[in-house]
Every structure is written in structure tokens, then in C-alpha cells.
Amino acid sequence: MRIEVLYFAWLRERIGVPRERVETEAGTVRDLVAELRAREERYDAAFSDVSAVRVALDQELSDFDAALGDAREVAFFPPMTGG
């Protein structure tokens, strides 16, 4: 399965790219994070504390236990600071 992965704010800065296409067989968001962390140190560092990371699936807020299903876009970012 091919999925678009987006990173925002300090996650984008630590990983070094704003978005990338990822080939994965992960069943859940948590599985996808584990695959990414296994790839390279910069991913491992960025996701070292997932309590500080939020996730959206196809532009809807979701959580780490959610199934990827046929989502086309996953976004990772810190807690939002709008307003």
C-alpha cells in the first residue's frame, strides 16, 4: 500500500521533509510509526514521545490505534496552537 505521509511544525523540521510517499503494509497508525522509526534515526528521534504527537487520517483528527484502512493521507504534528 502506498500512502502520503505529512509532517508539520517541529516534526517536519526534525524529519527534514514536509511530506513523502511511503510504501507500507502497516495495519494501524501505530504500526506505521514503528516502521518509520525503524528506518532512520531522524524518524526515531521525532517519534520518541508519541504523547506529544497528534495524527490525522485523510484530514480528520484520529489516533494511533486507528486502522489505516484505505486512507490516502496520514499527517503527524504536535498539539495544535491556533487562535
Place this chain on the structure above:
Amino acid sequence: MRIEVLYFAWLRERIGVPRERVETEAGTVRDLVAELRAREERYDAAFSDVSAVRVALDQELSDFDAALGDAREVAFFPPMTGG
């Protein structure tokens, strides 16, 4: 004692004047109201339900049991509807 008495909104309309000078020996606001009601029917009607009347002494909100003291101005009006 001579005191300036002001009326606002429907109290002004029922009594027919916005203000008048009153000669009184009343000790409290309530006594003053009793004197006014004894004067003429229009006062009696206006003050028939004092739960619908508010009072200010020298431009500070007060109540019917307050002593007139050396107040120079007493105002009677319905509950306020500002904002």
C-alpha cells in the same frame, strides 16, 4: 428639607413631570413615597407597586429603607434596561 425628585421612563410619564422640588420631613425613601402617594392620584398610581420601582440617592443606587439624610437628589425609575 427641600429635595430634588426625579422620575424616569413610565414613572415620568405617569406622574407627568421629569423632576420637581419637594418640601419634605420624610426620614426614609419609603416615607417620602408615602408622602407623595398622599398628594395626588397620579403619584398614588405610579407608586402602587414599589417592587417595580428602583431608587437612587444622589445618583447612587439605593433602597426604600435608606435614610434620606442630607441627600439633595432622589430618583425613581423602573428596573433598568441598558445594554
Place this chain on the structure above:
Amino acid sequence: MPVVVQEDPFDPGAELSRLVAGRRDMGAMVTFTGLVRDTGAGDLRHMEIEHYPGMTVRAIEGMVAHATERWTLGAAHVVHRYGRMAVGEAIMMVATAAPHRGDAFAAAEFLMDYLKSRAPFWKKEVTDRGEDWVTARAEDEAALGRWS
């Protein structure tokens, strides 16, 4: 001027722009604008507001002083009109500025609650059916309870 009581119309947008201009220290601004609303029957000709000239400004200044003691504010302004006004015209406005939004909101709501029931204004609606003094609402009086 933090408290203005006037007969002339005013522009709420211009008031907000003035409050915003040149601030470096305030993160939050809240405004409340009260407008003349038509009656349910849609026949309001105009509204008339009577006030107590000797008391009005001082009473509102007391409310503003109270708000300024209770919350951390950079500004608290009140404009309130009296006299005759047409449907859709602004009757009054409260504007607060604060470092944080909680203070700006709370102070604006506090000022509105007190203006409703403790500032010496009386509204009259003039409709095709005649003239009616607006009756004070029990909810407005009750709303004051949340600040004590």
C-alpha cells in the same frame, strides 16, 4: 476615553480598529455590540432610550473600575447611546483587551451583565401598534449572580 455616553450614532468597526491600533502587549480583544432588533411582528419604527444624565457615566465607570480590579486588562471601553435609533443601528458596545482570552471574555460578559441591569437606561419600542417600555428580564437580573 473609556466610557462614552452619547446621542450620536457610532461605528463599532472604527471603535475596534482604534482599540487594536498600536498594541504590542495585548493578545486578546473582545467586543460586544448591541443592535436595535426588529420586533417579532417586524413593525418597529424606532427605539428610544432614556437615561439619567447625572448618574450614567459615573455608574458605568464604577463597573469598568470593578472589572479592571478583577481581571488583568489592558483596556475596557464602553460606548452607549441614548435618544432615538433606527432598526439595525448600534445601541452600545463594550470592548476589552487583555493579555489572555479568558480575561477579555469574562470582563466583557461582566460589563454586559451590569450594563443590562444596573446602568440607568430605559428602552422604549415604538411600533405600528403603539409605544412600549421594554420590561427588564428576570434572566438578566439573575445573570448578575454569577459574578458574586
Place this chain on the structure above:
Amino acid sequence: MPVVVQEDPFDPGAELSRLVAGRRDMGAMVTFTGLVRDTGAGDLRHMEIEHYPGMTVRAIEGMVAHATERWTLGAAHVVHRYGRMAVGEAIMMVATAAPHRGDAFAAAEFLMDYLKSRAPFWKKEVTDRGEDWVTARAEDEAALGRWS
């Protein structure tokens, strides 16, 4: 347009004037304006706001729809900027119009609480000392609890 997300500056006063214009049925309007506030040290060079273009407008429209269901509103507008902005510039604005003031205030506070913690924006402060992502505050997250 009830929800606008843009890079360009906007004028909060003009937004309020536009909202007020021509209303006959709304007695109450509330605005909240968020401004770039200097740091305690007074050395903020500018603020940068990043957002998630595909998600931002839709997320805010969801909040507005929720507010419109929950309170009786005539209008609920949100303007939010992204990109670089100077100290004192408006970051965002919420404006609500309602027949009664309670609804206008509650809806504006609800929208602010959700925008703070659920709209995909991230603020960075650029000071003489470097760059810092603004940390989400626990109080802001906790504030959402009052609406459930």
C-alpha cells in the same frame, strides 16, 4: 464567507462593520480578535504560523457547524491567518451574531476554545534568542471540557 484562511493581513474593524451592516434581526454581536503579542523580554521579531492547507478550512467549518447547531445564531465567521506576522498584527478573528447576547458570547468562546486546540495551526516565535514553537497549554486543552 463564514470561514477564511489567508496569508494576507485583515482589518478586524472592517470585518465587524461588514457583519453589522444591514442586520435587522440580530441584537447581539461578539467578536474575538487575537493579536501577535510581544514576548515578556520584548524581543519578538515576528511570529510564523504554519497550517495544514488540506484540513484547516474543513476543520473550522466543522466547528462553525457545531456552534450553529448548538446556539441560535444569525452568523458565525472565522478569519485565520498563516505565514509571517509582526507584533500587534491580528492573527485571527471570530465574530458571532445572535438575537440574544448569551448565545453570541457562548458561541464565540466555544469557537475560540476549539480553534486553540483543534484547528491545525502551529505558531513559532522568532526572537533575538532564536526560534521557538509555541507549546500547547494544558489549560487550553482543559477548556474544551466545558462544552461536553
